[in-house]
Amino acid sequence: MIKVKIKKAYANEYAILYPIEYLIINNIYYYLVLVANKDKVVYDTILLPPDKYSIRKQTFTIYHVDDTPETFIAVT
Numbered sequence: 001m002i003k004v005k006i007k008k009a010y011a012n013e014y015a016i017l018y019p020i021e022y023l024i025i026n027n028i029y030y031y032l033v034l035v036a037n038k039d040k041v042v043y044d045t046i047l048l049p050p051d052k053y054s055i056r057k058q059t060f061t062i063y064h065v066d067d068t069p070e071t072f073i074a075v076t
Contacts, residue, residue, distance in 0.1 A: 004034075010060040010072030016040060017060055017072050023047065031055075 010017045018034040028049060035044040054061045060072045 006034075009075045011038075011075045012070065012072045015072075016075070018042075019055065019060065 004018075004020055006018045006020070008019065010019070016036040016038065018036065020032045020034060023030045023032055025047075030047040030049055031053060033046050033048060034042045035046060036042045048062065052063050054063075058074045060074075062070045062072075064070065
């Protein structure tokens, strides 16, 4: 069981991301992220492998396969 402690949120025009915690699966660290709509209702969760995201103090970027990276700006 994971006890969620939301420390920071990142948003763009489409969604709000709540990075939660690292999970280790087959010796690979994944980042568990909750995805919410603009009303802050969580509608999805994603597990991001290390090469599919970068997290900075003010931005969270997700790298999609064969597509433009999606950047979210810190909101809390």
